[in-house]
Amino acid sequence: MEKFPPRPMTPFDELVTPPFLYTLKLLLPYIPAPAQRSLAIFLKFFELKNTMEIFYGFDRGGTNVSPDTILSDLKPYMNPEEQEMMEQMEGMKNMMEMMQQMQQSQNVASDENTGSGSSPLDFLKGIMDPEQQSMFDMYNDIFSNAADAANTGTQKGETDYE
Helix, strand or coil: CCCCCCCCHHHHHHHHHCCCHHHHHHHHCCCCCHHHHHHHHHHHHHHHHHHHHHHHCEEEEEEEECHHHHHHHHHHCCCCCHHHHHHHHHHHHHHHHHHHHHHHCCEEEEECCCCCCHHHHHHHHHHCHHHHHHHHHHHHHHHHHHHHHHHHHCCCCCCCCC
C-alpha cells in the first residue's frame, strides 16, 4: 500500500483542538483496544463541545474572499492529482484573463483610432523582456517567410507530387 505524507491540520482543526487533545489523538493507537473506543468517543465529544463554545454567537457576516485565495488555501489539503488539476485550472483562468486584457487593449486602440496598429502580438511583445522579444521576432519572421513561400506561385495540381 502506498504511504502518503500526513496532511496538515486544517485551520478549523487547529482552532478547535487544544494541544492536549491533539496529543491524546496521537496516543490513541497505543492504548489497549478495549479503552480505545471509549477514549475516541470522549475525544470527539470534547472536540464538539470545544467547537460549540468557540462558535456560539459567532458572527456570520460574510467576508469577501476571492476564489483564488480559497483555492490556494485548499491546495495543501488535496492529493497530488487534485493539486495538479487545480493548477491546470488556474493556468487556464490566467490565460483567459490575459486574452480578455488583449481584447480590451485592442478595443481601446481601435476606439481611439490612433493608427498605432495595436494588435495581440504587440501586447504579447510588451510583456516580454528584450531577449524574448528578439527571439519572438526571429520566429515570427521565419514563420511569416515560410507561409509566404508556401502561398506564392503554386496552386493545387501544379506540382509533380499531386
